[in-house]
Amino acid sequence: MNEGSPVGAHVIKMMGYIQTLEKLRFPLKNELSKDVILQSLPDSFKPSVLIFNMNEINKTLPQLLGMLRTAEGNMKKNSSKSILIVHKANRKKNGNV
Template sequence: MDDMLDVSCIMLATMSPELQKQHEDMNVYDMIQNLKEICEGQARQERYETSKALFQCKMSEGSPVGAHVIKMMGYIQTLEKLGFPLKDELATDVILQSLPDSFKPFVLNFNMNDINKTLPQLLGMLRTAESDLKKNGSKSILMVREAKGKKKAKSKGNGKSKPKGKDALEPEKGISKEAKCFYYEKSGHWKMNCPLYLEEAKKSKSNGASSSGINVIDDNI
């Protein structure tokens, strides 16, 4: 009885004023049972709120993965203190399920290779993956911009390249290779430029051919 009285005094001395009023007329056994009921009810409510926050925790796209995972690790540690620890495998699955779509390749690779890591190690891997995603994302944007710039450069001048030098005059003033001489029956020149025709016309002039005859020949050019 003396020991019970000492323990009762010690317990009352460590309580808040509200709890002291509730337990000042109880013996040690009744005080312990009443405190269990009060604390277990609070623990259940805290466990419910903590587990709800853990399982509903979702990372928004673009937010830092480090702060998100550290917050979830805090919830997991709180559940462990309340007597409901999560195994590393289940805790890892809960964290991976909370990640946004940009981490889908990482999650797929993690599950396919059956990687087993502690939560701090998983945090380090996710930070590395986040850094790689930022680098690859900036490169892809740069490539798209470069491709657009090249396309615009090609579109100048309605997509037609202007001929330069001697080749620029050939379509307008030159003679097409498909031009056919009606006198010589060969391609590559016209009758007015035919060397055989010019030679015969020169001979006819020297032989005193009439100009009317030449005109007749010229009419067939």
């Protein structure tokens, strides 16, 4: 997944790949399926993935999709807030910096 792409479309596509593997008689266990999806996410989702893994959250793939969409929405809300830092440089009176 590319940074900035919608997570919903990506996860749905990954779920389709997992279903295709199942049809080809190579099913992935639920935990491995979630790991594959989480590892395919860009770096901006690392905090969400870390929380998911640390709390050992037991969710289905559709529930994981909902959680990731919520995380994406929260990231968009927080990215609009910016901080401006102003630093006053010490200058000598004769104009030399």
